[in-house]
Amino acid sequence: MLQRLPLSELKTGQSGTIVQLIGKPKLLQDFMTHGIRVGLKIKIQKSVQNEGFIHINLGTTKVSVDQSVAKYIIVSINPSKSEDKEDFSQWTIDPKDI
Numbered sequence: 616m617l618q619r620l621p622l623s624e625l626k627t628g629q630s631g632t633i634v635q636l637i638g639k640p641k642l643l644q645d646f647m648t649h650g651i652r653v654g655l656k657i658k659i660q661k662s663v664q665n666e667g668f669i670h671i672n673l674g675t676t677k678v679s680v681d682q683s684v685a686k687y688i689i690v691s692i693n694p695s696k697s698e699d700k701e702d703f704s705q706w707t708i709d710p711k712d713i
Contacts, residue, residue: 618692622657622669623685630658631692638687649678651688 619634633655636646646652650673660670660677668679680688 619689620692621686622671622680622688622690623682625659625662625669625690625692627659627662629692630656631690632656633688634691635689636687637689638684642684642687645684646688650676651678651680657690 617631625631633651633653636643636651636653638646655673658672660672662669667682669682669685670677670679
């Protein structure tokens, strides 16, 4: 299941698609100027809280986003491979049920 989160909450290595940009016209224009737009697939290259920036890949372009504005970029994240698989290890089948 896809989950929608602000870019500021994503961790290094997570990827997804930008589904919403929130803000006043000036901020939205700044996003567009830097190539950040709805529908774009992104990957978090590096997210370090005390550094103040989130480094993302926008296709072949690398962009650094200030964490104070990253909360206005809403991303639909792709589930990790481990979340995508169902765990059947705890299932037991009684032969009488077959």
